């Protein structure tokens with residue numbers, strides 16, 4: 001029987017943050033000490049801040065991740081960054097398949113899978129995002145949609161150190177609306193079952209919930225069975241809110 005995976009609270013800054021945002025990272029690092037005894041903490045800044053943040057966080061309990069990577073290690077791909085470049089910056093992780101990438105950049109499950117494999121190749125942890133739209137939820141197609149996304153985008157090997165799955169209902173991202181705990185429980189149990197059917201290591205893969213998590217709802221959402229942490233967008237931009245969410249595991 002697998003033990004409960006150690007929680008991870010990861011902040012996705014999206015296209016927000018300038019050099020002046022260093023103070024927020026410094027405040028997160030300063031506030032992390034007690035929390036990090038129980039919870040892994042990670043900030044995923046925009047690429048422009050990646051090397052700087054990785055250098056600042058080195059030797060602290062705060063991990064740093066990127067928000068996307070290309071599947072190839074190098075080549076003629078203007079504007080893209082390789083997983084190897086992210087690792088070379090000193091970062092430890094990369095988000096792949098975020099719904100904003102799937103929607104704005106038409107990323108398919110196959111493309112997301114190639115990115116997850118690239119992360120593994122470079123020694124990074126992939127935070128692989130899946131989630132249904134409002135239309136799919138209303139049509140009762142949530143679990144079938146997630147099953148297709150998992151089947152199409154999981155990498156070959158389920159390595160609990162190298163892979164995190166983030167369930168992010170698209171309709172909950174940035175809207176202030178969240179599913180109820182019973183809905184989250186149903187979906188996370190489904191994902192856990194899918195992962196363990198694929199590989200016994202699936203029992204140890206962390207499954208994060210993401211979508212409008214804030215300090216006021218974190219305890220309720222993060223105490224749901226099979227929720228092993230959160231992927232946080234808007235509320236991760238302020239150190240006090242981000243730490244307030246992570247403190248749900250206090």
Ligand code: PEP
Nearest residue numbers: 173174210211212233234
């Ligand atoms: C996200 O985009 O990953 C996210 C969870 O955003 P928010 O917390 O702002 O809903």
